[in-house]
Each structure stands twice: as C-alpha cells, then as structure tokens.
Amino acid sequence: MPDGTEETGIGASVRRKEDYRFLTGQGNYTDDINRPNQTYAFILRSQEAHAKITIKTDKAKKVAGVVAIFTGDDMQVGSIPCGWQVDSKDGTPMREPEHPPLAKGVVRYVGDQIAVVIATSLNAAKDAAELIDVDYSPLPVAVDLMTAANSNGKHGALVHPDLGTNLCYDWDIGDESEIDAALATSFYVTELEIRNNRLIPNAMEPRVAIGDYDKATDHYTLYTTSQNPHVIRLLMGAFVLSIPEHKLRVIAPDVGGGFGSKIFHYAEEAIVTWASHKIKRPVKWTSDRSEAFMSDAHGRDHLSLVKLGMDKTGKFTALKVNTIANMGAYLSTFASCVPTYLYATLLAGVYTTPLMYHIIFRMTNWNQG
C-alpha cells in the first residue's frame, strides 16, 4: 500500500510546480497586472433591492482625473446570458430575464450596477462616484423564498414584471407515480424539511477585470479572475458585446481561489471590455471585499421537503425531494443547472442506490444577487 514514502509512481509525494513562485511572492494574479496608460473603474451599486432610478452625473464628471462615466443608457449591448437552458417538465423553456451589465432604469438587488466611473486613479473614481445623484423610487420587493415563489404581482412582488411570474421553471427528473407507489409500500418513511442555507463563496482573492482594447489591431484582451475563460470569451463575445472570437482574448492568470464563484461571466468583465473600446485606454476594476459580498454569485439557498422510504433492514427504497431554489434577481451563467442537473442527479450520494427517486423543482427569482 502506498504510504507516502515511495519515490516514484503511485503514492509518491509530488512537488507542485506552482509552489515556488507562490512562496516567493512571484505569483501572477490578475490584480498584479497593470497595463500602460491604464485607467481605474469604480462601479456605483444600488442601495435598494428594487427601485426605479434616475441618474445625474454632471457634477461627478467635473472631478479632476475623471475620464468617463457610463450608465445603462450609454451601454447599449446584449443581455448577459445564462449559459444553460433548462426546460420545465411540460416542455416550456425556462424564463430568462434580461440582464443588462449596467441597470436600465430599474435596479433589482442591493449591489446591482448603476454606473461605472473611470478615472486616472481609483481614489478619483471613488470621489466622483460620491457625487453621482441617484434618485430611487422604491418598488415592492420579494425577499422571502416562499413568498417570492407564490407571488403574482397582485399578491407579492414580481422581480421581473414582464415575465409575469417569479418562477423560472418547474422541473423534474424520475417518475412521480412510481416513486409514490414505492413510498406507500415502504416499511418506514421519514420526512424532513431541510434548509440548505445561502452562502457566499468568498475566495481570498477578490474579483478583478482589466479590459484592454488595442485600436491598432482592433483587438480586445480581457484579464480576469476566472476558472472558465473560454466560456467567458464565448458568452461575452457572442451574446453581450458582439465581438468575434478571433478579436477577443481572455486571459486568466493565477487565480486566488474560486470555489465556483469564478466560473461565471460577470457584468464587470463586459463593462471594462466595452469601456476600454469607448475610451481607447485599458480599464481596470478591482473588487473590494464588501463589494464582493454584493456582486459575487452566491450559492445554494434551497428549501427542500424530503421523503425517504426504507425497508425493514434500513435499506433505502425510494427518495422523493421537492426543492424550491433561490436563483437571485438575474440568472448567473450556471444558475439554472446548479439546482437541477448538478444537484438532483447526485441526491442518492454514495449510499446503496435507492430504487428510484423523483425530484420536483420550482425555481424562483427574488431581489437578491
């Protein structure tokens, strides 16, 4: 048996190639990168969960060092897409809300992007952002999972009124009548309500994005804290900014932890890439920790009703799980597949496979990031 003392082959202790540079301070994380003639972006975020907004930037634009300020009115680009289509059990496609990188007249969670201030220093950008006048007209909010799931606009708030419902899809896998029959004949059935709490992945390295448009070659480069640069190139290029792939390079250098949160394509990546083309200078955005809490994709937040059937010996006979999952105010790149194909298919875990299981999901959007 391998005991860690082998010098080669299976069981041998292997030195990692990256440790020397990490231990000597020579890693190359995204925030370590600076481009010539670079500018700094600060993103003004919503303080309201749901509100109509009007924005005045005149005073902010006069601050020394400010290069440009853009809002949703300026940034007319495609919607940030969800990367995985999931159909409801009746075959209808999921309801995917429009997701502008900068809010267009309405903010839908605390942290939603309202404006980007670009300046020659980060401090100047922050000073100017304080002078942006945002007038919020608050709208009804959906902040409780069960309430949000059952809202219709008359009773309870709709996060996207144009969709007519907060329900993204109603999905299942397995045969419900078959499993109900198995549960009915099981020796013992246990029932549980399980709250799988919301969490923030909180990698040690906050997210960073640097957009660098080169006018000479009409070529874009995005440096980003990413676990998934190829998908970001596809989604941002094809769906958000309409940049052909041969003119867009996405570079993901050393990543300081992701825990899934750096798999997604984020608004800030599109904002800095687009803005770099507008001002013909590199644009760097670095999240701080407080901002990460508001703007990183969160995980879980499921409420599940579980029925587990067993025979006399305690062996599983059937598992039925009914889950309501919070998917946030907009769909992240993989919001749709996380609580379906990446969760329902794994519910039996390592245990002797239940005879069958059946899962029904009702997905809901609500006013959280």
Place this chain on the structure above:
Amino acid sequence: MAQVSLNLNGMPMECEVDENSLLSTFIREDCGLTGTHIGCDTSQCGTCVVHVNGQSIKSCTMLTLQAHGADVTTIEGIADGDDLHPMQAAFREHHGLQCGFCTAGMVMSAIDLVNHHPEPSKAEIRAYMDGNICRCTGYHNIVKAIDAAAKEMAAR
C-alpha cells in the same frame, strides 16, 4: 504629496506618496512588489502581512508615511538567493498552500511567531495565526508546516 524614505528588503527607497497612501498600496503599486496581497478592506484576512522593523503588521492598516525611516521586509525579501527560508520550504514540503493567495501573509506571520516564540505548541500556532485566513487548506497543513519550520529554525 509627501516624501518618504525607507528600506525595502534592504534596498533604500525614496518616493513621493499621497498622504493617505497605505503601505500595502505603496508596496504593490509604487514599488511593484506584488507578492503582498490585498484580500479585504476590513483588516481581517492577513494576506498583506509584512514585517516593519522586525514586527509583523497588516500593511493595509498602516500609512506609508508611518513607515518613514523603517526597515520593511516582504515575502520577496526572506529567501537567501535561490534558497528558500525554512518557513517557505516547510510550507512547500507540507503542502501548506494551494491557490497561494494567502501564502505570503501566512509565511510572514509564521516567521514573526517563531522569531518571538521559538518553540510554539500547535495550539499556540493556531492562536497566533488567528489573523490570517485561508480558504483552501483547512489550516491543518499550515500548522504542520509552521511546527516543522520552527524546529528547523531552532536547529540552525
């Protein structure tokens, strides 16, 4: 703007900085030593730990001007040429890192611990490292690395 002069990893530096410049920003942006990281804006994560006059400090809690005249040591300044400091070598040997983002702060805090408490118990190591957060390792191998490095440093 104000004039500041200090020794950074043994090199004399003369710079003009904003009065509100933080030492962490100065090290990263003005000096280009990016081994020192910034992971939070609340002085909690410990990725920015450096030594100022032989004491560990979270460099995001200190103004650059407060380091005027000081000896500042960062992660880039502790190896002996190509030979790793015993603490660096022990982190490598015991897999005390994965993504590497917290590592500079961990190593700098750990060296400070052993310099001031040459034979720390594992409980003392855990207590002392309270101000350094890691999300990858679960800390167990970091404690093993510091324990091993302390013994190596005592033997030298």
